[in-house]
Amino acid sequence: MSKFKKQKKELPPISTASLPDIVFMLLFFFMVSTTMRETELMIKPPQLPQAHAIKKFEHKNLVSTVYIGKSLNPNKKGDVIQLNDKIARVSDIQGFIFNNREKLQEEEIPFMTTLFKADIDAKVGTIADIKRNLRDIDALKISYAAVGRNE
């Protein structure tokens, strides 16, 4: 008789037990997809040019990056070069490459690439000076950094 009367009409509360899982999932996702910058930039972050034909690097440890851009000090004109964590001059390039070579196996050295991360307003002259230095020490593989263009 009371069988039907007692039936409650409220909906059961939605379980929140899985909420932590979802939050953790999101956390892991962002942890993975964020790339950390290895070196602190001492120059204005260079704005890379756009290009279609971009080759991605498969072995990151074979790449030595040279940053070229404007100084953080707006009064200072001209291009500034950064190697590792320091502002450098063109003449420091060779030492920088030799340093990187030491970390590698001998047979890997010919595959080393120097990546120019230069601002679109940087001057070709600066890059040419660096290239001349690279030629002198037989670091012949270079790459001009650019971002992919979506079309």
Add this chain to the structure above:
Amino acid sequence: MARRTAPEINAGSMADIAFLLLIFFLVATTMEVDGGIARKLPQKTDVKTDIKLKEKNVLQIAINRNDDILVEGNQRVKIKDIKQIALDFIDNGGGIGNKDVGKCDYCKGKKDPKSSDHPNKAIISLKSDRGTSYGAFVGIHDAVGAAYTELRNRVSMEKYGKSFQALEKQQKSDKSQKLKDKIKAIKDLYPEIISEVEPTEN
């Protein structure tokens, strides 16, 4: 007595679903990698050799410090025209190539006797000023590279039924010698010969 409340939804499997999704994203997300236009510097030599080149086999592209582009010393062009100019020049095939390959039978160009003889003779010379901006400089490199890619894709489609870029992508998983040979064959048909002239002092 029978109390019939709706049973609570079992949340035990929720964690499994969450982990499944997590693993999916872990696998599917590619981390942002640096990329760029790869070029090779010429080897340093002490001996200066004068190599005789026919003027018609060299496409001269010059950029001045205002980022104006001049082709063959007389034609002012925009950056978007470079690709077509390079394409026509490389693919002209008006004569006989190096290494006894004879005439270029895969070229679809105009066979203009005033333009390049063969893709393996065609040299693109890039002359820049010290004051040229890096953006314009890379733009030209990219346009020339795009011309080569298009030609390689075309000849690869004809030969293997697959674009050159697809072959290169396949190389990531397939390390077979056969594929390597195919890629090399295409590269030999349209070798990228780009020469950078030392920038002029102002």
